[in-house]
Amino acid sequence: DAGITQSPRYKITETGRQVTLMCHQTWSHSYMFWYRQDLGHGLRLIYYSAAADITDKGEVPDGYVVSRSKTENFPLTLESATRSQTSVYFCASRLGPPSTGQYFGPGTRLTVT
């Protein structure tokens, strides 16, 4: 019963490099979400997906790209990392209607030098 996993858990990269954060869930939940958590800003939604091949922007999408070719995976790519993208990234999933809660992964701590 793995639930929702994220990899890597920790990543250090340099400015300008491309980085992909992985998210995998074993529940076949329809909805998946990416958030970033920063001191002073709480959690902010980057992108979300209602189903495979359906994605939409959240509050802070600039500099990020997502894809969802399979229901269980929702990778987040930073095309050219910047220092301002240093953060803790959380993936979450939800079974169906928004009348239920979300399940969060353990997070990826990303540092951009």
Add this chain to the structure above:
Amino acid sequence: SQQGEEDPQALSIQEGENATMNCSYKTSINNLQWYRQNSGRGLVHLILIRSNEREKHSGRLRVTLDTSKKSSSLLITASRAADTASYFCATAIYNQGGKLIFGQGTELSVKP
């Protein structure tokens, strides 16, 4: 933009005491949810209250919602050291895919 504002930002109590956290929000919502985050971990869903509900209980948790004041409170009764964590409220608006907008959280410390 943050939807939820939480108060207090930090709260320190002794084991056995009750802890109350408040959340205010700006726009109409369909439901409000509370999450817990232990240090270095992901968020855990605690309880959801719908906009047509005024109060909800789950174990030692009691949540109230006042849509006229756009506010909610989370009460943890008989707190334990294991309740030490950050607590976040989050609001959901269904016609926006049920996206959650989070407050900045209350950091609760329960001293044994």
